[in-house]
Amino acid sequence: MDEISLFEERSKEFYKDYLPHVSIDCVVFGFHSNTLKVLLIRMKGQEHWGLPGGYVGKDEHIDDAAIRILKSRTGAEKVFLEQFKAFGNTGRSEKDLSYLPESIWFRQRFISVGYYALVDYEQIIPVVDDISTACEWKSVHELPAMMMDHRQIYEAALENMRFQLNYKPIGYNLLPEEFTMPDLQKLYETILGKPLSRSNFQRKMLAYDIFIKHDKERKGGAHRSPILYSFDQVKYQAALKTGLKEAW
Amino acid sequence: MDEISLFEERSKEFYKDYLPHVSIDCVVFGFHSNTLKVLLIRMKGQEHWGLPGGYVGKDEHIDDAAIRILKSRTGAEKVFLEQFKAFGNTGRSEKDLSYLPESIWFRQRFISVGYYALVDYEQIIPVVDDISTACEWKSVHELPAMMMDHRQIYEAALENMRFQLNYKPIGYNLLPEEFTMPDLQKLYETILGKPLSRSNFQRKMLAYDIFIKHDKERKGGAHRSPILYSFDQVKYQAALKTGLKEAW
DNA sequence: ACAAAAGTGTTTAACCTACACCCATGC
DNA sequence: GCATGGGTGTAGGTTAAACACTTTTGT
Known part of the structure; x- marks a missing residue:
């Protein structure tokens, strides 16, 4: 099955289960061999990497959605997870997803709420789900090209995290x-x-x-x-x- | 015309023009006679006061929406305006709006993006629009009961503003x-x-x-x-x- | 002239930085 | 025992709080 058929299939479920126009993106930080890492995924049909994200259940708190998405990607619970900003440009997915049929879930305009997480690198097992082809740690020094505005979202998360780090001792969340x-x-x-x-x-x-x-x-x-x-x-x-x- | 008929009328426009499920709430601070003030409105049919808010055009950046909403309420442009948090509880409007027919725009579940603004009290003329009955400054010491979770949103804004004030000299935005x-x-x-x-x-x-x-x-x-x-x-x-x- | 508010200067203490020193371990 | 990394102590400088002093104005 090609990914368009798959997306069309999943689209129906998404429209049924989730709130339209609202998405969640997680910037998951880890630390390994003296390097700061970010968890990235590759969506089927996409050349570029992206942030692990998801959608909000029709009757689900957005914070709970973020926790659920993070858990589904990493198995991690009870980690440091904080909302940092909502992203609401128009045309966010223009260049990367316009090849898909307009009716497909992903083609909607999304307002994305960004969360960042600090997790213990050793405890996490990246999970590749059925609409992606990869889920891997990437060093922040050598980040690959990213889809949509995910690069901006990552940068905002990093800035936020650095700021917090300056004022509160949150760093240990990244260590065992x-x-x-x-x-x-x-x-x-x-x-x-x-x-x-x-x-x-x-x-x-x-x-x-x-x-x-x-x-x-x-x-x-x-x-x-x-x-x-x-x-x-x-x-x-x-x-x-x-x-x-x-x-x- | 009672307010339900009015809302049903406006509902159609709203569904046509705006993104469903996403709203914006503005916490507008002013300073007058040594008192911190917040701009509150009263919606038709509502006993309690609320924050001035609005919705996001289908092809409008959320920041632009916030600017537009603020301007429509106060006439103010180029003021300090900053996004501080998204609110995504379920049942946010449960107790206050459940008397309305379900099909009405306002009965949707909304994820609300909170912005706070610092404006010059003297320069602002509060505007009462056609779906509200009042738009007034209220002292933060004697805030009236507020609808939905607007009290929480206000408190989060205040905390955020205080924090910023501690680290950046933003206070003058409230003065002439x-x-x-x-x-x-x-x-x-x-x-x-x-x-x-x-x-x-x-x-x-x-x-x-x-x-x-x-x-x-x-x-x-x-x-x-x-x-x-x-x-x-x-x-x-x-x-x-x-x-x-x-x-x- | 005097009282009260605005502006400026000075002392003091807390804090952070830089550096020196001591300790523990593996080779 | 010595090189190296880890832990603790201390002197010096920077900054901010507390207080005193001077200036300006209306009555």
């Missing part, structure tokens, strides 16, 4: 359950694109007082063993309530 | 073309809900170096005449480019 301060610092340096003072970074992070210090260390590498930390939900929530030093 | 530092400080104190140090406030603001200092002063009041300032677009844009000290 247990991590070391050097790990965390590498991640911050990668995302922010600049080196940070090692000793001060450590102090600043620990000053947030939202980490659990483990007794064990990570053995194996040469040189001194770094201390393992994990994230303390309870303390973090408490810290958020009293404000995380973002005020006059 | 020419204003004094004491004016600006009163405004900040009102919005943030706490007193600020007078001398330090002045220094901090002037340090941004985005204001034009006028030679004249405001005469009339008792005591020393304050210096008039206005906002310097050019310097502000330049400052934004080099970054407004929000970084590591």
Whole structure:
């Protein structure tokens, strides 16, 4: 079956189940071997890559839709997921989808609500669904050409994420359950694109007082063993309530 | 003509001109006599007040729709207008609009994109359109009961605006073309809900170096005449480019 | 002249940065 | 034991808050 027939088939279900004109795009960030990664998919019939996305059930909260879409793509639950902007240009899909018949679901004009997620790279298994041919991590340094306005959406997500990172310690969401301060610092340096003072970074992070210090260390590498930390939900929530030093 | 007949009439146009399921709500802030104000409307047939809103033309950018809606309500153009969040609960209009026939435009499920605007109170003339019975400024301290989830939308806008205010000098958008530092400080104190140090406030603001200092002063009041300032677009844009000290 | 508001200057403390030092581990 | 990475301490500088002082105006 060619993809047009397939899309026509799926179109019927989509019109039945989902709200027209509204879509969701997820920018899923991961971190692996000192590189920031983004999860991209390739739709059948498309040359360019795109963001994993989906639609909103007729009786579904948009946040729930985002959670569902993310889970269907990665199996991940309870990750950091935040809405950051709605995209409502006209002609967003003009150049990439105009080869499809007009009646097809995808040819609608969509207002897309962007969410970005921070996930543990190791815990995710990218899922290729029936309307796509690939779902892979791509390094942000060597992103392939992207369809529609997905590049813009990605950039807006990155900017938003960087901004948040500057004001709230959200970075650990990209790391495994247990991590070391050097790990965390590498991640911050990668995302922010600049080196940070090692000793001060450590102090600043620990000053947030939202980490659990483990007794064990990570053995194996040469040189001194770094201390393992994990994230303390309870303390973090408490810290958020009293404000995380973002005020006059 | 009762409002149901009217709505049925308008419904047809709306279905023809606008994208279904997508709406826009504007939280318009103004500042008058040391009080922060919000522009509210009352829809025909509704007991409670609501935010001025509208819909997105089938071939219109959502930002343009927001600008158009704001202009139609206030006559204001070129004001500070920013998208801050999309609201996509289910049953948003359940309790307030369920008395209307289901076929009516307003009974759709809407995903609403929230924008907030900062306008010069003096320059605005609230406009009552044909589907509403009132359009008035209300003090944020004594807001009336609001329809649907508009209270939540307002609160999200306020929070967002406060946050921005902490990091970027956007407050002057609420003042007339020419204003004094004491004016600006009163405004900040009102919005943030706490007193600020007078001398330090002045220094901090002037340090941004985005204001034009006028030679004249405001005469009339008792005591020393304050210096008039206005906002310097050019310097502000330049400052934004080099970054407004929000970084590591 | 005086009171009150606006504008400017000065002291002080908190904070961040840079750097030095110590510790632990594998070779 | 020594090279290297990890963790802690400390001095110096920057910035902002707190307060004092001066200037200006209307009464």
